[in-house]
Structures are given as structure tokens and as C-alpha cells.
Amino acid sequence: MSNTVVLTARYLVSMDEKGTVLSPGYVEIEGNKIKSIGHQSEVPATKERIDYGNAGIIPGLLNSHNHMAMSLMRGVADDLPLDDWLENHIWPLEGRFLSPEYIYDGTLLSVVEMLKSGTTFTTDMYFFEDEVARACTQAGIRCMIGEGAMAFPTPSVKDPGSVFDVIRKQAKTYRSEELISVHVAAHSTYATTEEQLVRCDELAQELDLPVQIHCAESKKEVEESIAKHGKTQIAYLNDLGLLDRRIGLVHMVWPQSGDWEHLKRDNVSVVSCLQSNLKLASGMPPIAHYVDEGIRVCLGTDGAASNNNLDIWEEFRLAALIAKGQSLDPIKVPAERALRMVTIDAAKAWGIDSLLGSIEKGKAADITVVDLDHPNTTPCYDIYSTLVYAAGVSNVKDVFVAGRRVLKDGIVTTVDEDEVLAKAANWAEKIKPL
Numbered sequence: 001m002s003n004t005v006v007l008t009a010r011y012l013v014s015m016d017e018k019g020t021v022l023s024p025g026y027v028e029i030e031g032n033k034i035k036s037i038g039h040q041s042e043v044p045a046t047k048e049r050i051d052y053g054n055a056g057i058i059p060g061l062l063n064s065h066n067h068m069a070m071s072l073m074r075g076v077a078d079d080l081p082l083d084d085w086l087e088n089h090i091w092p093l094e095g096r097f098l099s100p101e102y103i104y105d106g107t108l109l110s111v112v113e114m115l116k117s118g119t120t121f122t123t124d125m126y127f128f129e130d131e132v133a134r135a136c137t138q139a140g141i142r143c144m145i146g147e148g149a150m151a152f153p154t155p156s157v158k159d160p161g162s163v164f165d166v167i168r169k170q171a172k173t174y175r176s177e178e179l180i181s182v183h184v185a186a187h188s189t190y191a192t193t194e195e196q197l198v199r200c201d202e203l204a205q206e207l208d209l210p211v212q213i214h215c216a217e218s219k220k221e222v223e224e225s226i227a228k229h230g231k232t233q234i235a236y237l238n239d240l241g242l243l244d245r246r247i248g249l250v251h252m253v254w255p256q257s258g259d260w261e262h263l264k265r266d267n268v269s270v271v272s273c274l275q276s277n278l279k280l281a282s283g284m285p286p287i288a289h290y291v292d293e294g295i296r297v298c299l300g301t302d303g304a305a306s307n308n309n310l311d312i313w314e315e316f317r318l319a320a321l322i323a324k325g326q327s328l329d330p331i332k333v334p335a336e337r338a339l340r341m342v343t344i345d346a347a348k349a350w351g352i353d354s355l356l357g358s359i360e361k362g363k364a365a366d367i368t369v370v371d372l373d374h375p376n377t378t379p380c381y382d383i384y385s386t387l388v389y390a391a392g393v394s395n396v397k398d399v400f401v402a403g404r405r406v407l408k409d410g411i412v413t414t415v416d417e418d419e420v421l422a423k424a425a426n427w428a429e430k431i432k433p434l
């Protein structure tokens with residue numbers, strides 16, 4: 001029989017469709033699944049119980065856009081325009097240093113940072129994704145890996161045409177892995193060929209995989225698409241059939257008037273990376289407008305070379321604030337709505353909401369415990385307000401992924417944090433002199 005443990009706390013925030021908050025509440029975990037939730041007065045008899053007291057039990061947070069191993073380039077080139085940053089700094093460094101070992105070490109660094117911030121799932125679009133899967137499995141975080149498809153040779157795939165074989169093989173390898181899933185990661189419309197995008201579409205359809213692509217990040221790339229293809233990137237992707245797939249359009253800072261109708265589909269989601277966009281001065285996506293139009297918005301940190309951290313708390317707080325600041329309406333994107341962007345709405349975006357995104361009976365036991373016994377979370381009149389406008393990484397106490405306690409009292413239990421930091425420091429020594 002599987003192990004059963006009951007967690008109790010002042011708040012159980014389900015993030016289900018009804019917006020259930022149980023106070024005080026409990027969640028019963030059996031093996032890797034949630035067996036029941038309820039008021040604390042109804043706690044079932046069980047052998048093991050963890051009482052968190054003045055805390056919030058919330059779903060594990062979902063980071064919908066990431067390039068994990070880029071954390072080894074955190075701060076290596078800042079305060080630059082996107083194209084200069086990418087073409088003159090990041091891509092040359094990647095060409096020189098990226099290897100399976102680099103990806104493994106950089107991914108572990110990011111996973112440790114994310115587990116300590118209550119993130120239990122991330123997508124990853126990068127290279128040598130088998131190493132990403134290996135690091136995530138070891139550390140016990142969920143990841144939807146995406147081997148980057150680009151028009152030119154990448155550090156992991158020398159022949160751009162063969163990336164589809166790599167993705168196909170990964171889909172087969174990780175089919176029955178609990179923590180790892182696979183998606184089709186097309187870099188962008190400007191860094192892929194039309195033929196590649198068609199093949200991305202075909203592969204996604206054949207293997208029933210989600211697609212992710214950077215899109216409309218800068219005004220310049222939108223203008224270039226219109227000049228080259230005679231249409232916006234969204235219209236281009238639509239004509240190629242990709243908007244019929246389950247797809248996450250990453251950034252979407254610059255939607256054009258004809259794009260909006262294409263975005264109003266349940267299979268299409270906007271993935272905003274607000275701090276990355278702000279830092280690279282790409283602009284601010286129209287968050288309030290997307291939400292008003294019924295377009296699903298979820299959030300990602302982007303890689304740590306452009307953010308420069310993987311703190312998803314800062315992203316959902318910013319989503320609520322930017323929506324209000326842009327619309328001059330404080331009612332836009334209230335706290336609960338912002339939290340949905342990193343829980344249930346993110347799970348819906350990737351088609352995994354039957355398993356993740358809320359604390360409900362039968363779903364995976366991916367849970368984050370937020371300690372409210374801190375000055376920044378005192379007093380707590382409304383748990384959503386506290387979580388979105390006041391709390392942060394420093395309040396994350398425990399994390400469970402698939403029922404496994406991967407963070408205990410703020411310490412990662414699955415890997416040696418000191419060792420992970422030491423390896424990252426070694427890489428920095430090699431990268432630094434350039």
C-alpha cells in the first residue's frame with residue numbers, strides 16, 4: 001500500500017474552477033496522488049500528519065517558458081537590445097560552451113532555484129534536452145522538454161533537418177516517465193524555415209505533442225515578418241496550420257489588429273515573460289486586453305540570462321500590476337486571476353490540467369507550502385492578496401512533486417545544493433575571461 005500523509009494548514013487554496021479555499025484545510029496525499037481535501041475538522045485518521053499551522057497550501061507553480069541551462073550565463077551580458085544581446089553575446093557563447101555536461105549542470109542550478117521558489121513544473125526550450133530530462137528526474141521536478149528547432153546547426157543538432165528525429169526519439173523515450181514530457185519547440189518564425197515549421201506542425205499532430213514558439217517579442221521582428229511574408233507572424237503560423245495545434249505563443253508583446261481573432265482559441269495560449277521583455281526593452285504585452293478578450297495567458301520566467309532569475313512569484317505579481325497600470329483600471333487581473341496564470345491556466349495551456357494546476361482529488365500531489373509566519377505576510381486578511389502582492393520566494397517552506405517531498409524547510413532534499421553551486425561556479429570561471 002502506498003504511503004499516506006496528511007498536510008494541514010490555515011489555508012488550502014485549491015485553484016479549482018469554483019475557487020475553493022478551505023480555512024483551515026487539509027490535503028491527503030496517497031502515493032503520488034491527492035486522495036482527498038477538506039476542512040481540518042474532517043481530517044482522516046492517518047499514520048503521518050504534517051501540521052504547517054499559519055501557512056498556505058497551494059498547487060505547485062508552473063513556469064511556462066524557460067531555457068534552464070542559460071542560468072550559467074546569468075548576468076554575462078546585460079542592458080543590451082534583444083538582437084545585440086542574442087547575436088553578439090548569447091549565441092557566440094552558446095556555440096563555444098554548450099555541451100551535455102554544461103546543460104546538465106546549468107539545468108540543475110535552475111531546478112534548485114525553482115524548487116526553492118515552489119515551482120514544480122517547467123517547460124524547457126533549449127539543447128541536449130536528454131540532459132535536461134536527466135537533471136530534472138534526479139532533482140524531482142516536472143519538465144516538458146523541447147529540443148530547439150532552428151534553421152541553422154545548434155550545439156546539439158548539427159543538421160537542422162534531423163531535429164525532428166531527435167524529438168521523435170525523445171517522445172518515445174519519455175512516454176512512460178512520470179516527470180518528463182515532450183513538446184515541439186520551434187525557436188521562432190525568424191530563426192526557422194517554412195519547411196521546418198510545416199514539419200513541426202506534422203510532428204505535433206502525429207505524436208499529439210504541444211508546440212511552443214517565440215512570437216512577436218520585438219516590434220522589429222513583426223515588421224520583418226510583414227516585409228518578408230506579407231503578413232504578421234500570427235497570420236503566417238495560422239496559414240501553416242500551427243494555430244490548429246495546442247500551442248504556446250511566447251512573448252506576444254506586439255499583437256497586430258488582425259491577430260486577435262486567431263488568439264481566441266482554446267488550444268492557443270499566450271505565454272508572457274514580463275521581466276525578460278521589460279529588461280530587454282521589448283515592450284509590455286497587453287495583459288489586460290488579452291484577459292478581457294478571453295485569451296488564455298500563462299507566464300514564464302524565460303531564461304536567467306535575460307530575467308535574471310527564475311522567480312515565478314515576481315512574474316505573477318507583475319502580471320497583475322502591469323494589467324492595472326496599462327489599463328488605468330485597478331480591477332483588471334485581480335490577485336486570484338494572476339495566480340491562475342501559474343496554476344490551472346498554465347496546466348490548460350499545455351493540456352495537462354487533468355493532472356496538474358489545482359489541488360483536487362485524483363490529481364498529482366504537486367504541492368507548495370507557503371509559510372505565513374513572516375513580517376511580509378502578516379497580517380493575512382485575504383490569502384490571494386497575500387500570495388500575489390506580499391509573499392515571495394522567502395515564504396516557500398516545503399514542496400512536493402508527485403507526492404515526494406523535494407523541498408523540506410527550504411532545503412532541497414534530492415540533490416546536494418553546495419555541489420550544484422560549486423559546479424556552476426566552475427563554469428563561470430571558464431566563461432568569465434571572454
Ligand SMILES: [Zn+2]
Nearest residue numbers: 067214302303
Ligand atoms: Zn525564450
